[in-house]
Amino acid sequence: NAGVTQTPKFRILKIGQSMTLQCTQDMNHNYMYWYRQDPGMGLKLIYYSVGAGITDKGEVPNGYNVSRSTTEDFPLRLELAAPSQTSVYFCASTHGSRGAFFGQGTRLTVV
């Protein structure tokens, strides 16, 4: 049982480039989330999904897009990378009253 798998672990992007952060969970969880962690700022919710085909914006959605075509996958897309998107990104999933399971994080630097 792998839990939540995030790829890549590290990435350096140039300003204006695009990329997709992958997130897969094998626990059949309905709820999935993307967070970013900036120094001293805790975890900010970017987007979340309550099930396949349903997504919604969180606190800081600008510059990002998501899709949820299956229960397992919840990719996060950066279309035009900006230095302000330099951060550590975490994907998480939950089901019912259990706590969230987190991926290992993606450290993204935009230069």
Place this chain on the structure above:
Amino acid sequence: ILNVEQSPQSLHVQEGDSTNFTCSFPSSNFYALHWYRWETAKSPEALFVMTLNGDEKKKGRISATLNTKEGYSYLYIKGSQPEDSATYLCAFGGANNLFFGTGTRLTVIP
């Protein structure tokens, strides 16, 4: 955007001391309150999920209480050990989403 506040921001205690932190959250539209332990270079791990006013949860030396009417939760660590050093996050759960506080960074000095 929900305001989930944690205090203190950081804390240093001596090994063997007991300590506690606070999480404040909106008292309306409450669904669940989560506590997580987050070690450096790792991912957050769930400690407790509490849903009912007056809930108390315990795991070893760590326990938590919940007051949904006034919008706060306390996390207690009894007899702190160096391995308890981590950032402790609380998260407010609405029906569909999960908003985190900025955490309390605990350092236990041997």
